[in-house]
Amino acid sequence: MLPMPAGGRAPAPLPLTMRAVLILSFLLAATLSQKMFSGDQVLRIKAKDEKQLQLLRDLEDSEDLKVDFWHAPARPSLPVDMRVPFSNLKSVKNYLNSSGISYTIMIEDVQVLLDEERKGMTASRRLERSTSSFRYNSYHTLEEFSTGNKTRPAIWIDTGIHAREWITQATGVWTAMKIATDYGEEPVLTDVLNHMDIFLEVVTNPDGFAYTHSMNRLWRKNRAINPNSTCKGVDPNRNWRSGFGGAGSSNNPCSETYHGPFPHSEPEVASIANFIQKHKHFKVLISIHSYSQMLLYPYGYRKEPTHDNEELDNLARDAVEALSQVHGTEYVYGRTISTIYVANGITIDWAYEHDVKYSFTFELRDTGIYGFLLPASQIIPTAEETWPAILTIMKHARDNPY
Numbered sequence: 001m002l003p004m005p006a007g008g009r010a011p012a013p014l015p016l017t018m019r020a021v022l023i024l025s026f027l028l029a030a031t032l033s034q035k036m037f038s039g040d041q042v043l044r045i046k047a048k049d050e051k052q053l054q055l056l057r058d059l060e061d062s063e064d065l066k067v068d069f070w071h072a073p074a075r076p077s078l079p080v081d082m083r084v085p086f087s088n089l090k091s092v093k094n095y096l097n098s099s100g101i102s103y104t105i106m107i108e109d110v111q112v113l114l115d116e117e118r119k120g121m122t123a124s125r126r127l128e129r130s131t132s133s134f135r136y137n138s139y140h141t142l143e144e145f146s147t148g149n150k151t152r153p154a155i156w157i158d159t160g161i162h163a164r165e166w167i168t169q170a171t172g173v174w175t176a177m178k179i180a181t182d183y184g185e186e187p188v189l190t191d192v193l194n195h196m197d198i199f200l201e202v203v204t205n206p207d208g209f210a211y212t213h214s215m216n217r218l219w220r221k222n223r224a225i226n227p228n229s230t231c232k233g234v235d236p237n238r239n240w241r242s243g244f245g246g247a248g249s250s251n252n253p254c255s256e257t258y259h260g261p262f263p264h265s266e267p268e269v270a271s272i273a274n275f276i277q278k279h280k281h282f283k284v285l286i287s288i289h290s291y292s293q294m295l296l297y298p299y300g301y302r303k304e305p306t307h308d309n310e311e312l313d314n315l316a317r318d319a320v321e322a323l324s325q326v327h328g329t330e331y332v333y334g335r336t337i338s339t340i341y342v343a344n345g346i347t348i349d350w351a352y353e354h355d356v357k358y359s360f361t362f363e364l365r366d367t368g369i370y371g372f373l374l375p376a377s378q379i380i381p382t383a384e385e386t387w388p389a390i391l392t393i394m395k396h397a398r399d400n401p402y
């Protein structure tokens with residue numbers, strides 16, 4: 001503490017230069033911490049035909065426009081969502097207009113949503129500190145999560161392999177709580193756990209997730225250093241040795257879907273792959289993403305259905321039905337390639353090809369109001385409705401050993 005000046009007078013105002021330095025360092029601290037998205041918009045486009053889709057794909061290759069696809073161009077029936085930095089809004093909108101591509105504004109100002117999200121996190125953290133209770137209806141940072149382990153028929157669930165899909169890690173934490181509290185109480189889960197082990201990895205992309213908290217909320221990949229490029233990060237969900245490197249992933253380290261230098265080059269992927277292969281008894285793999293409200297099964301990289309297509313399709317239908325009964329949320333389901341898009345090197349294709357028959361990807365809420373910035377008030381409803389769908393898949397695996 002500083003000694004009080006004699007007479008208790010208020011301290012003299014700081015000299016102007018000192019104040020300037022303080023203001024400057026404050027600004028510097030602000031710019032060094034969080035990337036700002038003030039004025040950035042997310043545009044939603046329904047392309048009319050393949051030609052328009054190609055024009056949109058060309059946008060991704062134009063690195064100076066810095067368009068960030070939240071939903072990449074896939075097929076005319078599916079919307080394309082893209083975040084456009086404020087500084088390039090005019091050019092991108094001109095490009096769309098001159099190409100005859102119509103769009104709507106899905107998010108007017110990305111920063112407004114980010115500010116709300118941050119405000120909610122701060123308030124929730126304060127409350128948790130004062131009540132020493134974890135709040136499931138708020139987004140949290142890395143340090144608050146953990147995992148577990150064992151050897152019987154097993155179920156793998158991962159959330160957060162894409163860093164910015166925060167609803168998934170939050171759903172993962174709630175699911176862990178649900179499993180722990182329902183065991184011994186709820187008969188289906190209790191019976192599943194008496195026969196099988198559940199492995200839940202909540203923060204599957206830890207450095208990417210940390211980066212979404214510290215620097216850039218909308219970061220998707222991990223933070224791998226790419227030799228010979230200034231761009232960082234590999235998409236861990238394009239890095240699996242299953243159709244690795246084909247169309248539906250990129251060989252450009254600056255792309256959001258960069259597949260990495262070789263299959264399983266990324267520790268996030270290699271560690272899961274090694275664990276599953278060593279364990280040898282995984283029957284279920286559920287990899288949770290957002291957003292779109294879809295339940296997907298293999299393949300993403302090849303057109304031919306799997307040998308188990310009918311069974312997987314029926315199971316997906318039952319799971320989606322169970323999900324919709326909770327809050328009325330509608331999901332579509334089907335093979336990745338025909339339901340969403342061609343995707344190579346993805347988790348569930350690899351798992352299926354390594355004898356994990358019941359391999360599914362969830363794309364959680366929503367269908368494109370908030371996209372990756374789903375309000376925290378939707379965490380619990382999302383987790384609640386996802387749970388019976390997960391349980392449906394687990395129960396089916398228990399009843400149909402192979």
Ligand SMILES: [Zn+2]
Nearest residue numbers: 162165289290
């Ligand atoms: Zn994802």
